[in-house]
Amino acid sequence: MKSDIVYPLNIGPVHPAFKEPIKFTFRIEGEQVAGVDIDFGYTHRGIEKIALERNYIQIIYLLERVCGICSFSHPLAYCLAIEDVAEIQVPDRARYIRTIIGELERLHSHLLWTGIAAHEIGFDTLFMYTWNIREKVLDCLEEFTGNRINYGMLTIGGVRRDITPENSETITRMLEYYMELYDRASEILLDDLTLRARTEGIGILSREQAEMFCAVGPTARGSGLLKDVRIDYPVNAYYDIPWLNPISPRDIGKEPIGDVYDRMAVRVLEIKQSLNVIQFCMENLPEGDINSGEGAVKIINKLKKLEGEGIGRYEAPRGEVCHYVILDNQEHPIQLKVKAPTYSNGFTWIPMLTNIEIADIPIVIASIDPCVACADRMTFIRKDGAKERYSWDYLHQKSIQKYKRSANQ
Amino acid sequence: MVYYYRCYNVIDNNRGTYVKKINYKHLKRSLWAYHMNTGSCNACDIEILATLMPRYDAERFGIKLVGSPRHADVLLVTGTVTEKIKDKILQVYQQVPKPKLVMIIGSCGATKGVFHESYAMAGPLDTLLPVDVYVPGCPPRPEAIIYGVAKAWEKLEEL
Numbered sequence: 001m002k003s004d005i006v007y008p009l010n011i012g013p014v015h016p017a018f019k020e021p022i023k024f025t026f027r028i029e030g031e032q033v034a035g036v037d038i039d040f041g042y043t044h045r046g047i048e049k050i051a052l053e054r055n056y057i058q059i060i061y062l063l064e065r066v067c068g069i070c071s072f073s074h075p076l077a078y079c080l081a082i083e084d085v086a087e088i089q090v091p092d093r094a095r096y097i098r099t100i101i102g103e104l105e106r107l108h109s110h111l112l113w114t115g116i117a118a119h120e121i122g123f124d125t126l127f128m129y130t131w132n133i134r135e136k137v138l139d140c141l142e143e144f145t146g147n148r149i150n151y152g153m154l155t156i157g158g159v160r161r162d163i164t165p166e167n168s169e170t171i172t173r174m175l176e177y178y179m180e181l182y183d184r185a186s187e188i189l190l191d192d193l194t195l196r197a198r199t200e201g202i203g204i205l206s207r208e209q210a211e212m213f214c215a216v217g218p219t220a221r222g223s224g225l226l227k228d229v230r231i232d233y234p235v236n237a238y239y240d241i242p243w244l245n246p247i248s249p250r251d252i253g254k255e256p257i258g259d260v261y262d263r264m265a266v267r268v269l270e271i272k273q274s275l276n277v278i279q280f281c282m283e284n285l286p287e288g289d290i291n292s293g294e295g296a297v298k299i300i301n302k303l304k305k306l307e308g309e310g311i312g313r314y315e316a317p318r319g320e321v322c323h324y325v326i327l328d329n330q331e332h333p334i335q336l337k338v339k340a341p342t343y344s345n346g347f348t349w350i351p352m353l354t355n356i357e358i359a360d361i362p363i364v365i366a367s368i369d370p371c372v373a374c375a376d377r378m379t380f381i382r383k384d385g386a387k388e389r390y391s392w393d394y395l396h397q398k399s400i401q402k403y404k405r406s407a408n409q
Numbered sequence: 410m411v412y413y414y415r416c417y418n419v420i421d422n423n424r425g426t427y428v429k430k431i432n433y434k435h436l437k438r439s440l441w442a443y444h445m446n447t448g449s450c451n452a453c454d455i456e457i458l459a460t461l462m463p464r465y466d467a468e469r470f471g472i473k474l475v476g477s478p479r480h481a482d483v484l485l486v487t488g489t490v491t492e493k494i495k496d497k498i499l500q501v502y503q504q505v506p507k508p509k510l511v512m513i514i515g516s517c518g519a520t521k522g523v524f525h526e527s528y529a530m531a532g533p534l535d536t537l538l539p540v541d542v543y544v545p546g547c548p549p550r551p552e553a554i555i556y557g558v559a560k561a562w563e564k565l566e567e568l
């Protein structure tokens with residue numbers, strides 16, 4: 001209901017609806033949201049700056065802690081960036097193992113999201129159900145990486161642990177378990193009347209808006225944009241999988257309109273896709289080395305003598321993560337930039353949240369699967385606390401100055 | 410029944426003064442927890458939730474997450490305390506009714522952990538608040554979190 005009275009509504013930074021600190025200021029007209037302002041930065045830990053004081057191997061473990069849910073995607077993007085500069089070839093077996101862990105991570109992340117989304121609309125039974133079945137994939141990850149969340153599996157030029165025959169048995173059993181459950185779970189998630197009533201037609205992000213705000217990952221695919229870094233810029237074993245396609249709600253016979261239901265459908269279908277990819281990789285796992293066999297010291301010594309810049313891109317469960325590094329004959333990179341998916345997706349909140357009812361705010365916010373810990377990368381802090389806005393011209397001029405300086409040197 | 414009516418003087422180690430007659434009898438059974446994220450990487454947060462899920466099922470001990478600090482007995486804090494959230498954690502701590510316990514989940518709340526040389530840190534938390542139980546690990550396993558809660562109970566028995 002619209003009314004003439006406009007009032008602000010502050011949610012956050014500490015609020016039970018979000019698991020992470022983020023602040024929303026809504027402008028409410030009656031029951032409807034008329035505008036929204038978002039304040040990030042509560043979990044800013046300065047990781048990009050810390051990384052410049054650590055060596056190349058230590059950074060991998062630091063970047064795992066950018067986000068505990070994408071704790072494989074971030075270090076993987078970094079390793080790809082370094083391998084891009086140093087032109088390191090990753091052995092085939094390592095590429096496949098990386099793919100398997102990446103997909104296991106996607107599986108656990110999507111199950112986790114489904115639970116959170118169910119919780120946000122008050123469907124706690126489903127929350128318990130999905131988190132219970134999620135334990136299976138965590139068990140599997142634990143058995144073969146040694147940890148439930150931060151795996152520590154990656155190294156530059158490969159992976160650190162191999163898949164033993166016992167591990168592959170566990171993975172096969174896990175796949176069977178999920179394949180059996182999938183039909184039932186997808187029926188609950190996609191056909192349940194309560195869920196449909198709460199998710200259909202709200203939080204709409206049209207295709208044009210998704211393009212305009214550079215949405216990535218399931219948020220973009222839910223609006224009908226067919227973009228997926230795994231297919232557009234394949235890394236790891238994704239070259240070898242011919243049937244891999246970006247998921248869209250059309251796969252269940254629904255024209256995408258970009259509402260919460262579509263985004264949920266994309267994630268549910270991606271669970272199936274991940275299971276298929278893992279199965280493919282297990283069946284075609286090549287023999288051979290899992291890394292270059294060089295120790296950390298040797299790798300660092302090699303990278304110490306290099307100059308150049310590299311980019312690593314990978315499709316994390318929430319969308320594209322992109323890492324950019326500059327090396328300059330030093331024991332540590334001289335620049336590291338992390339671009340997390342919530343950077344791009346955060347802005348899509350604005351069209352989604354406008355003109356919805358107050359009661360739908362939590363589920364719409366959760367629908368992009370926000371990860372605030374990923375997005376809080378850089379803030380300007382001034383001692384006097386004054387807010388400062390950099391205009392486009394100012395930034396443009398700054399960049400010209402910078403390039404002039406480096407050209408003169 | 411004496412057990413239920415024991416009252417003690419304890420030192421509030423934040424201010425170093427006596428806080429008179431805090432009655433811990435209400436805390437003997439179900440601990441209600443309020444979870445606050447002060448700049449963690451989410452891993453510890455999802456492990457706390459996993460602790461409450463059917464596999465580990467901490468709710469059978471009466472441990473429950475509540476939506477407001479005013480309903481809580483225990484403050485579960487995850488993450489290093491960043492500069493921007495410092496005021497908020499102090500406010501939330503004030504809102505928890507006495508008697509209260511503070512538990513740190515994860516190494517980075519206790520020692521800043523992997524982010525130790527960061528410029529954006531106001532922590533570790535025990536420089537700001539009195540902390541009762543530390544659960545180390547990056548992230549700690551759900552078993553460790555349950556063990557930490559058991560330790561909190563033990564601590565209450567001793568008081």
Ligand code: SF4
Pocket residue numbers: 065068448449450451452453454487488489514515516517518522523546547548549
């Ligand atoms: S202790 Fe480790 S896992 Fe937990 S929040 Fe801190 S960095 Fe993340």
